[in-house]
Amino acid sequence: MRWGMVIEQKRCIGCNACVLACKAEHFLPPEILWNRVLISETGKYPTVNKVIYNVRCNQCAEPKCVDVCPTGATRQREDGIVIIEEDECVGCRYCMIACPYQARSFYEDGDAEYFPGQGLTEHEKIGKTLYPHEVGVVQKCGFCKERIDEGLAKGLKPGVDREASPACVISCPTKAMHFGDLDDPYSEINRLIKEKKGKPFHPEYDTQASIYYID
Amino acid sequence: MIGTRPYDFMVKYTPQRDWIEGHGILIAFALFFGGIAGGLYLVSLYYDSMWGMFIAWILAMVTGLTDMAHLSKPMRFWRMMLKPKTSWISRGFIFIWLFLGVAAIQMAISYWADGTAIETVFKVLGGIMAFGVAIYSGFVVGYVGAIKLWNSAIIPILFVIAGVAGGLALLMVISLGNSSLSTDVAVALRVALIAYAVCVAIYLWMATYESTAARDSAMRILKGGVASVFWLLVILLGIAVPIIMLFAASSSAVLIIAGIMVIIGGVALRYSILKAGVYSPLVPTE
Numbered sequence: 496m497r498w499g500m501v502i503e504q505k506r507c508i509g510c511n512a513c514v515l516a517c518k519a520e521h522f523l524p525p526e527i528l529w530n531r532v533l534i535s536e537t538g539k540y541p542t543v544n545k546v547i548y549n550v551r552c553n554q555c556a557e558p559k560c561v562d563v564c565p566t567g568a569t570r571q572r573e574d575g576i577v578i579i580e581e582d583e584c585v586g587c588r589y590c591m592i593a594c595p596y597q598a599r600s601f602y603e604d605g606d607a608e609y610f611p612g613q614g615l616t617e618h619e620k621i622g623k624t625l626y627p628h629e630v631g632v633v634q635k636c637g638f639c640k641e642r643i644d645e646g647l648a649k650g651l652k653p654g655v656d657r658e659a660s661p662a663c664v665i666s667c668p669t670k671a672m673h674f675g676d677l678d679d680p681y682s683e684i685n686r687l688i689k690e691k692k693g694k695p696f697h698p699e700y701d702t703q704a705s706i707y708y709i710d
Numbered sequence: 711m712i713g714t715r716p717y718d719f720m721v722k723y724t725p726q727r728d729w730i731e732g733h734g735i736l737i738a739f740a741l742f743f744g745g746i747a748g749g750l751y752l753v754s755l756y757y758d759s760m761w762g763m764f765i766a767w768i769l770a771m772v773t774g775l776t777d778m779a780h781l782s783k784p785m786r787f788w789r790m791m792l793k794p795k796t797s798w799i800s801r802g803f804i805f806i807w808l809f810l811g812v813a814a815i816q817m818a819i820s821y822w823a824d825g826t827a828i829e830t831v832f833k834v835l836g837g838i839m840a841f842g843v844a845i846y847s848g849f850v851v852g853y854v855g856a857i858k859l860w861n862s863a864i865i866p867i868l869f870v871i872a873g874v875a876g877g878l879a880l881l882m883v884i885s886l887g888n889s890s891l892s893t894d895v896a897v898a899l900r901v902a903l904i905a906y907a908v909c910v911a912i913y914l915w916m917a918t919y920e921s922t923a924a925r926d927s928a929m930r931i932l933k934g935g936v937a938s939v940f941w942l943l944v945i946l947l948g949i950a951v952p953i954i955m956l957f958a959a960s961s962s963a964v965l966i967i968a969g970i971m972v973i974i975g976g977v978a979l980r981y982s983i984l985k986a987g988v989y990s991p992l993v994p995t996e
Contacts (some may be wrong), residue, residue: 534993565790565792565800566790567789577892577894583786585787585790586782586783587780592856594729595855595990597856599991601728632783696992697992
């Protein structure tokens, strides 16, 4: 089993719903984003094209971050998800340097508030107890592994059942994101990759990313 | 271009910041101390200078401490030795600790049992560890495929040569009381500085055609934001003027000044390389 994602670029409208869903799901502190919507333009008038890339940790099969991590805090699960054990991270940031996709964030300021000087909101207070993040370590997207693990324990199927799927995937109003098992030849994401010739983000880095993009 | 562009680093060449800004500047010093510690120990072995070996030992300790000072969780430093199979930081940390142990034993044996076979064994072991300490920082940087300027096979060689040049400069200053030794070291330093200059030139020349990102970085060093540090501190102060001084004069004061200049140039070299490292754009813009 290897969890993966397919993103349909033409369906993505750049609404950032996935970014906010991730923020809310993981109670991410200010300045920290685990996924991002990158927008750019190509070509010259009148033949211009708007390019939208929805990016996050690619959960690479050959992750550079895992290789360079000196402590083993960054590691790969059997299902391919790359995780960070926060209590083992020393904060050397070598993994951030080595990630060609710039998908990692460093949580530096534990006192940062969403509304500076106004105190923590109720949501932030809840987050600090429900989903505490360790200050001074690196963080990143983990494909909502908690949702996947709990869903599987309940007999649900990630990518099919909302409760077991990543928050960004289920929040997408245009259904531009698909989640499933890359090792399952009959999964929807494998069908999409085959039919629409899906390509990973920057394949030249040779990391065997688990997120594919299709038109 | 569109107005909304929340992450500029994704659409253009973006300098890395984690290992140069704020606390990150310590990495430049750690790379420097590692190089000069290993280089000084190796040249001290060659010239049989106990003081040189001792100062190299201190500098290796400083390398480890500088590395640890950069960590946001320094009390977990021992964990940095857990992944030698794949991580160059892990390997480097192990080299430093092994060097500290082996070099301490070697110096004790050299002091109390000079000329014995066991001394030779520990000198060889110490030399191997010192080489590891000198070269590992080059591999730490060179392994990073995301930053094309760094991802070069020449960087470990460059860092070792820079370390040896720095080590010779330090040994020259240390051994000023012994005129024949300091003269010999000064001659070796001239050669090392010339080799160092050639290596810097080859490294940057290769970067200009390896990839567009490496070229962008090289241009930052040669004519961009890092140019003043590179030309003034690395080339002029760290290489050119010391070579002229070593050829032209031999008074102690001149040699001390030349030595200090080489050392400052060594720090500036690491700073320039770290500062000029850029990531390639992630999304197409043309």
